[in-house]
Amino acid sequence: MSRILIIEDEEAIADLEKDYLELSDFEVEIRNNGDDGLKAGLNGDYDLIVLDLMLPGIDGFEICKEIREKKNIPIIMVSAKKEDIDKIRGLGLGADDYITKPFSPSELVARVKAHLARYERLTSSQAEQNDIIEIRGIKIDKTARRVWIDGEEKAFTGKEFDLLTFLAEHPNHVYSKDELFREIWDMDSIGDIATVTVHIKKIREKIEYDSANPQYIETIWGVGYRFKI
Numbered sequence: 001m002s003r004i005l006i007i008e009d010e011e012a013i014a015d016l017e018k019d020y021l022e023l024s025d026f027e028v029e030i031r032n033n034g035d036d037g038l039k040a041g042l043n044g045d046y047d048l049i050v051l052d053l054m055l056p057g058i059d060g061f062e063i064c065k066e067i068r069e070k071k072n073i074p075i076i077m078v079s080a081k082k083e084d085i086d087k088i089r090g091l092g093l094g095a096d097d098y099i100t101k102p103f104s105p106s107e108l109v110a111r112v113k114a115h116l117a118r119y120e121r122l123t124s125s126q127a128e129q130n131d132i133i134e135i136r137g138i139k140i141d142k143t144a145r146r147v148w149i150d151g152e153e154k155a156f157t158g159k160e161f162d163l164l165t166f167l168a169e170h171p172n173h174v175y176s177k178d179e180l181f182r183e184i185w186d187m188d189s190i191g192d193i194a195t196v197t198v199h200i201k202k203i204r205e206k207i208e209y210d211s212a213n214p215q216y217i218e219t220i221w222g223v224g225y226r227f228k229i
Helices: 011-023 034-043 060-070 084-092 105-129 158-169 177-185 194-207
Strands: 003-007 027-031 048-052 075-079 097-100 132-135 138-141 146-149 152-154 217-220 224-227
Touching: 003 011, 003 034, 011 027, 011 105, 027 034, 034 048, 034 060, 048 060, 048 105, 060 075, 060 084, 075 084, 075 105, 084 097, 097 105, 132 158, 138 158, 146 194, 158 177, 158 194, 158 224, 177 194, 177 224, 194 217
Parallel strands: 003 027, 003 048, 048 075, 075 097
Antiparallel strands: 132 138, 138 146, 146 152, 217 224
16 A cells, blocks of 8 residues: 655645545555654655645755655645746756645545556666665665665675675575685685675674674674575
């Protein structure tokens, strides 16, 4: 079930939008001011945001700008302002659509469905194009060489990325430090296997909740390392 966030200070309008969207089997939450709306939009797991322009506290323009910097989900901006400059500004900040009040709730539902369908097609296409590994909250995009931990992107050096990817692609297989060095650095270790230990430590600091008690990359004492699933 898709989750919708409505950021709207007029409670009667927000409740009406919520009722119509829930009748179409959406899960809906409402925030009635800009500050709460921005916090929910940035931290919540929503599939689409219906965003009023004029709000107490932070206005819709700033909310749209900040959310768009962090997330790609559809944003439908709603406003009583009919001026083209406001529409242009809203769309320029990353809004996907702009609806002028008054509008029919059924029109809003139709636009929500259309934008969700379009976003799903785009994300599905991207997932098909890119080679993705997902294991227990870790998402590795091999094509883009990017890593997310519980939805938060983490920065990895080239060799850290290669080492994490190799282990994740071969779960539950124990590799010695020499094997990993030859595989990732493409050379015999000749005393350089400490490099593997250093890189494992750095990777754990980025992916583990407690690097002292790793849940992903285990140390098999006297042997090497194993990526656990």
